[in-house]
Amino acid sequence: MAATKTTFTRDAGLQSRMLLTMFLLGALYVAFVGVLFAAGVQGFMILLIAGGFAALQFFTSDKLALHAMGAREVSPQEAPELHAMIERLCIQADLPKPKIAVAHTNMPNAFAIGKSQKSATVCATTGIMNLLSPAELEGVMAHELAHIKNRDVMIMTIASFFASVAAMILQFGFLFGGGRHSDNDDGPGFLVILLASLVVYVLSFLLMMALSRYREFSADRGAALTTGRPSALASALRKISSGMDRLPQQDLRVAGELSAFFIASPKKFIGGLFSTHPPMEKRIAELERFETELQRGSLAAA
């Protein structure tokens, strides 16, 4: 049997940028812990308490996210098409089947949550299911499955752990720091902690945004690999970003008559979950590059 040739090459550049970002985050956090320890027992206690809160958040975030979106798990009987589509994608991506949820909202969106591959849930809104063609929806679902495969929820939670600790110390400091006048002992130590927390918070925020964007690119790539149809996902992103078809489906003659009634084309209304994402144009450009790779690679093999 011949060795498997992959349809796409590995993206070494993306991976090294991701690795560098993670390294910087790690270095930052190590320094932060160092400062906390140097500042003494008080700093350590704060770390412990804040860590407890972060852990609590970590274990409840799944249900909160689903609840906030008004999403409900659907059975194979309720949504046979969606289930069948995801089952096939799971075989291709070599994943156990996640729970599947649907949120009743017109906003076209989809997301994946869950700390492990086995406890994951993918959610699609009714808006996205109505907006996209089956092939496009398949691309979006493959993107969410790639997030599960890459353990992105886990990685981003860990990455944000110290950032939330720092944020809590900051809040704590502003609440109680003002009233400090008697205890000269821990005064300077506490100030150092506050300053360090501020720096950690700002830097880690920027690094995490970068990391999140890299992981989006990575998930797009994973989706392209799973479906073999990068252009379907690109087309889906186009539709989602404009909230309507950018490729007109209407006959020119009909559109010409209708356009007189519109003042402006409906603008984008995507927020929230997509805000940590790279610009759509960049993602679409990357997907177009995959399609070129796919077409060219296969031509060379012929």
Added chain:
Amino acid sequence: MGFLDAILGGKKKLKAPPAADKLFAMSTAYVTLSSGHGIETKGVSAIVFQPLATADFEAIVSEMEELLAGTGEDTGTTITTHEDAHDYRWIILHDDDIEDLVVGVNAVSDALMVGGYGDRVLAAVFAFKDSKGRALYFIYNYKRGHWYPFVPAGKNVRDGERELQIKAIISDDLPIEPEMERWFPLWGIPI
């Protein structure tokens, strides 16, 4: 999956594909199925894959179909194709001899792998019927090198009990998928 793969966004390609003997285990397992349990082949099997919109993909597929048609003159295997509602293509092989079906399915998947499209193969499906004439399928997951039974019992309903019975019957002869959450159904199997 290793730690590095996890933090760098997952493996981008398959490890080495599972050895072909996992697929060929069906020819020996069939002896157990037919002689001991009255489960007979329906004389049809299929390989399911995502067709790609590239120039050489269609060329590879049609070459492979020609090849199969050629060898089919000796073995008596005939082939048909089918596009399903999910845009997957089924290459369906008809032959009363299970051995020929296994060899034929392997030839198709081999051709796709050699062409560099091994990732696109979803599964191989073998159709059987039991002594009461009820349909049952064995699905082979290429990515994992495992088989599992699939017994549809109406629209989007599967007979889980029967599937477990079949697993118990055959698990000595056939590498069965150990994780049952990966026993993915395939609705609307055209064979």
